[in-house]
Amino acid sequence: MSTSTFPSEVTVTEFDRKLILATQAGLPLVSDPWEELGRQLDMSADEVLARFQSMQEAGVIRRIAAVPDHYRLGYRYNGMTVWDVNDDRITELGAAIGELPFVSHCYRRPRHLPYWSFNLFAMVHGTTREEVEDKAARIRGVLGDASRQHTILYSSAILKKTGLRLRS
Amino acid sequence: MSATTETRHQVPTAILSPVEKALVNRLQHGLPLVPKPYAAVAGELGLSEQQVLESIKKLLAEGVLTRFGPMFHAGKLGGAFTLAAMRIPDEDFERVAEQVNSFDEVAHNYRREHDLNMWFVLATETPEAIESTIRAIEETTGHPVYNMPKEQEFHVHLHFPV
Numbered sequence: 001m002s003t004s005t006f007p008s009e010v011t012v013t014e015f016d017r018k019l020i021l022a023t024q025a026g027l028p029l030v031s032d033p034w035e036e037l038g039r040q041l042d043m044s045a046d047e048v049l050a051r052f053q054s055m056q057e058a059g060v061i062r063r064i065a066a067v068p069d070h071y072r073l074g075y076r077y078n079g080m081t082v083w084d085v086n087d088d089r090i091t092e093l094g095a096a097i098g099e100l101p102f103v104s105h106c107y108r109r110p111r112h113l114p115y116w117s118f119n120l121f122a123m124v125h126g127t128t129r130e131e132v133e134d135k136a137a138r139i140r141g142v143l144g145d146a147s148r149q150h151t152i153l154y155s156s157a158i159l160k161k162t163g164l165r166l167r168s
Numbered sequence: 169m170s171a172t173t174e175t176r177h178q179v180p181t182a183i184l185s186p187v188e189k190a191l192v193n194r195l196q197h198g199l200p201l202v203p204k205p206y207a208a209v210a211g212e213l214g215l216s217e218q219q220v221l222e223s224i225k226k227l228l229a230e231g232v233l234t235r236f237g238p239m240f241h242a243g244k245l246g247g248a249f250t251l252a253a254m255r256i257p258d259e260d261f262e263r264v265a266e267q268v269n270s271f272d273e274v275a276h277n278y279r280r281e282h283d284l285n286m287w288f289v290l291a292t293e294t295p296e297a298i299e300s301t302i303r304a305i306e307e308t309t310g311h312p313v314y315n316m317p318k319e320q321e322f323h324v325h326l327h328f329p330v
Contacts (some may be wrong), residue, residue, distance in 0.1 A: 026237040060244045063198030067235040074181040098323030108320035159277035160269040
């Protein structure tokens with residue numbers, strides 16, 4: 001498996017696609033954004049809102065939300081903790097790590113042996129390096145002997161952050 | 169310093185008013201999908217709709233928020249995405265960062281303190297395009313790309329309380 005895909009049981013209509021293209025840079029910041037989008041796309045405000053509700057229900061849209069620059073909020077230390085976890089236990093332990101409230105993302109990813117032996121990624125954030133290290137120590141506590149080794153990759157610069165974009 | 173090498177640990181923490189803090193916290197959870205959604209949020213927080221709209225614009229203009237809008241699930245749009253990493257020597261880093269960032273398929277790119285020092289997310293409309301984009305990045309930059317697609321997702325609950 002070289003790419004990650006999800007079952008595409010969800011039907012995204014041509015109109016949904018237009019809505020996505022119209023809002024991927026941002027939702028209109030006006031009193032009635034649905035009406036504004038409807039005006040742009042020649043639909044009623046009710047239809048626009050109904051499509052967003054449907055897309056959110058189907059999971060095509062996780063939510064319509066603010067994405068902060070976590071550095072500006074004081075979360076200066078972004079640590080990607082990576083763990084070499086016994087394959088037999090990773091499903092059970094990955095779920096346990098994902099449940100920790102301070103873990104923002106948690107994924108299983110492939111190893112690239114012999115160069116890269118880590119298969120569990122858990123992202124943690126902190127206002128200091130020590131805070132990130134404390135959180136990593138708590139993950140270590142949950143994983144116990146099932147983790148053979150781990151490290152923390154701190155980010156030192158955001159090189160690009162445009163988010164997901166569809167091409168029009 | 170150019171934007172591509174800006175060191176984020178030195179970026180000043182934003183000073184937020186109580187209203188802005190409340191909005192940053194509330195709006196990370198998602199806008200209610202109702203008519204006049206900003207007025208609904210204003211009602212929850214005891215603000216006016218105008219205060220909500222003006223504050224979001226200000227937070228975006230100041231870069232406290234990088235975006236306000238729908239967060240799409242790429243996989244469910246029939247697309248694909250992956251995390252990929254590269255090992256770039258310091259003297260080559262800026263050139264390679266520019267080359268990698270020039271690909272529209274690169275949604276995020278972070279420098280990290282490790283031998284593998286460049287980590288980026290590729291988002292494409294088809295699974296095949298992941299492979300072809302990785303090959304194109306390798307050809308353009310002259311460095312190998314380690315593809316690390318997610319095999320299992322355990323949880324995603326990104327939220328930064330302020």
